[in-house]
Amino acid sequence: xxxxxxxxxxxxxxxxxxxxPEAQPLGSQCVEHDxxxxxxxxxxxxxxxxxxxxxxxHLMTVRSSVAAEVISLLLSGEGDGPRLWxxxxxxxxxxxxxxxxxxxxxxxxxxxxxxSYSMWARPQGDEEPICGTLCVAVSAAGAPxxxxxxxxxxQCEAEADGFLCEFHFPASCQPLAVKSDAAEAASFSITYSxxxxxxxxxxxxxxVGSSVAVTPLGVELxxxxxxxxxxxxxxxxxxxxxxxxxxxGGCQHACNGSxxxxxxxxxxxxxxxxxxRSCEAPAEHPCHRLCEHICFHDPLDAPTNYTCFCEAGYRLxxxxxxxxxVDDCAEVPSPCPQSCVNTQGGFQCHCLPNYxxxxxxxxxxxxxxxxxxxxxxxxxxxxxxxxxxxAEGFAPVPHAPHRCQMFCNQxxxxxxxDPNKQDSCQCPxxxxxxxxxxxxxxxxxxxxxxxxxxxxxxxTYECICGPQLDLAGHAGTDxxxxxxxxxxxxGGDEDVGSGEPAVSPTPGTTARPSPARPLxxxxxxxxxxxxxxxxxxxxxxxxxxxxxxxxxxxxxxxxCGVPAxxxxxxxxxxxxxxx
Numbered sequence: 236x237x238x239x240x241x242x243x244x245x246x247x248x249x250x251x252x253x254x255x256p257e258a259q260p261l262g263s264q265c266v267e268h269d270x271x272x273x274x275x276x277x278x279x280x281x282x283x284x285x286x287x288x289x290x291x292x293h294l295m296t297v298r299s300s301v302a303a304e305v306i307s308l309l310l311s312g313e314g315d316g317p318r319l320w321x322x323x324x325x326x327x328x329x330x331x332x333x334x335x336x337x338x339x340x341x342x343x344x345x346x347x348x349x350x351s352y353s354m355w356a357r358p359q360g361d362e363e364p365i366c367g368t369l370c371v372a373v374s375a376a377g378a379p380x381x382x383x384x385x386x387x388x389x390q391c392e393a394e395a396d397g398f399l400c401e402f403h404f405p406a407s408c409q410p411l412a413v414k415s416d417a418a419e420a421a422s423f424s425i426t427y428s429x430x431x432x433x434x435x436x437x438x439x440x441x442x443v444g445s446s447v448a449v450t451p452l453g454v455e456l457x458x459x460x461x462x463x464x465x466x467x468x469x470x471x472x473x474x475x476x477x478x479x480x481x482x483x484g485g486c487q488h489a490c491n492g493s494x495x496x497x498x499x500x501x502x503x504x505x506x507x508x509x510x511x512r513s514c515e516a517p518a519e520h521p522c523h524r525l526c527e528h529i530c531f532h533d534p535l536d537a538p539t540n541y542t543c544f545c546e547a548g549y550r551l552x553x554x555x556x557x558x559x560x561v562d563d564c565a566e567v568p569s570p571c572p573q574s575c576v577n578t579q580g581g582f583q584c585h586c587l588p589n590y591x592x593x594x595x596x597x598x599x600x601x602x603x604x605x606x607x608x609x610x611x612x613x614x615x616x617x618x619x620x621x622x623x624x625x626a627e628g629f630a631p632v633p634h635a636p637h638r639c640q641m642f643c644n645q646x647x648x649x650x651x652x653d654p655n656k657q658d659s660c661q662c663p664x665x666x667x668x669x670x671x672x673x674x675x676x677x678x679x680x681x682x683x684x685x686x687x688x689x690x691x692x693x694x695t696y697e698c699i700c701g702p703q704l705d706l707a708g709h710a711g712t713d714x715x716x717x718x719x720x721x722x723x724x725x726g727g728d729e730d731v732g733s734g735e736p737a738v739s740p741t742p743g744t745t746a747r748p749s750p751a752r753p754l755x756x757x758x759x760x761x762x763x764x765x766x767x768x769x770x771x772x773x774x775x776x777x778x779x780x781x782x783x784x785x786x787x788x789x790x791x792x793x794x795c796g797v798p799a800x801x802x803x804x805x806x807x808x809x810x811x812x813x814x
Contacts (some may be wrong), residue, residue: 237376260400263433264305268404270442271295271302271662272431275397280370280389282397283320284344290431294322295399297373297386299352306373306384306399316376317396323371325393340365347645348665354378356385360508368392373399402431404442406467407459411447424450443467449584456485469706475499475511485512527558548580573597610638644693686714 260272322344336354368691371393378385430444445458456469465509476484476497484490485498500617501514526543547557564575564584586597604613609623623637630642641663650660663673680689685698700714
């Protein structure tokens with residue numbers, strides 16, 4: 236909604252009946268440069284229109300809700316709900332329904348029908364055309380929307396209770412700025428008069444052409460736009476300052492009323508003009524047009540004596556008036572450490588390739604990788620950035636990108652082997668060393684880690700939890716909420732296969748293949764026989780030592796004749812059957 240600037244509400248003034256062109260408005264309001272006034276008294280539409288035109292205005296056009304609010308303010312306190320003419324009339328005898336629109340075929344007195352607002356008192360009927368000489372009046376009585384006066388068609392020859400006029404002005408003045416103490420303020424009497432007849436003291440702004448009288452100071456001023464200015468201000472024809480307490484006496488600079496008579500003062504470098512209120516600097520010395528940059532002249536010296544100066548970076552030419560650029564780069568020593576480029580009134584310093592200009596010095600840029608903690612290699616990014624990279628088969632640790640860990644995203648990858656020790660190889664977590672130097676993914680789904688469907692992935696696995704489990708539809712390393720949370724937090728001691736590597740300060744590896752499935756029975760039998768052979772050899776050695784020490788044969792036969800060998804062999808022979 237258009238911003239409303241309420242310029243003033245005029246106190247009730249005398250009314251004239253019947254309505255005459257010189258009648259005073261009952262109240263007035265202004266929106267930007269448009270002012271509206273309420274006139275009371277019986278009048279036909281034609282008489283009301285002529286009265287507004289006599290005051291250099293026209294009947295009010297209500298094109299927006301802002302204008303409707305103005306009418307509401309003007310009608311505040313009018314308890315009888317008077318009917319007031321506005322500038323809307325039917326331009327033809329009859330209007331067909333298809334030609335009506337928001338204004339129902341009516342037209343503003345300005346000759347157009349543009350509007351973004353309407354407030355008709357009765358619904359529009361589309362059955363029959365509107366005919367006759369009709370005009371529009373507004374009234375707050377019986378309005379369909381409280382607070383918004385409604386529009387009603389009336390015979391133009393009928394008399395309404397009053398009318399609303401609209402006036403347009405190019406600018407406006409603020410109320411007088413009066414500076415005084417409370418005692419003096421109480422004795423002041425300020426009366427404003429507007430071009431359309433409104434008078435009073437309570438205004439917030441006044442249109443151009445308004446006047447004001449301040450008693451007992453005898454100040455009479457007019458709101459006008461001074462030649463060459465865009466804004467309106469209070470002025471008077473008589474020269475000199477008026478009372479300093481009112482609008483600073485009209486002075487452009489300062490007002491002095493200490494001597495009993497108000498007078499305007501100007502700055503030291505300006506002179507008071509003929510109106511006694513404006514200040515203007517004296518005409519500049521001719522040298523200001525002769526010197527290219529700066530002119531200096533002593534007012535106490537001869538008027539023709541002056542000296543020209545140049546700004547920094549320039550020097551005075553041979554003619555004593557023009558200024559020439561100084562080639563700063565030709566000076567010795569040079570103002571730049573490496574490369575200098577002269578410009579008008581100055582110079583620019585540049586550095587050789589691979590150098591940077593820092594505080595006027597050319598320095599080698601600091602290697603971004605200097606002092607970094609990359610575990611394998613640092614790689615420069617741009618001029619000041621870097622990133623840590625890892626060797627082939629390794630990848631940065633997600634939460635510690637400066638460190639590296641073995642990485643494989645396939646079912647098999649080459650192992651990381653010590654070139655000096657071919658039997659010393661390592662594999663990433665979730666892989667097992669196979670065929671000497673190949674790391675093969677461990678299929679955790681063969682170990683029963685998942686209670687339902689299991690999906691093996693390179694280096695890990697995934698459980699698809701069924702509908703009967705707590706984590707139905709969940710995909711993770713377990714379908715038990717407690718164990719799943721424990722694994723996600725790095726807790727638990729159980730073997731979780733390749734999907735859950737153990738927490739370690741260094742990248743986890745597998746140095747030797749771990750038994751991933753039960754050993755064959757023949758392997759166990761071989762281990763048992765080797766163990767038994769070692770025991771028999773130890774017993775034979777013990778018997779030999781005892782013989783050399785002269786131990787009795789009976790004792791040796793007793794100790795060497797124990798049936799331990801037979802018992803162990805029998806036990807070993809039975810082991811395969813138990814497995």
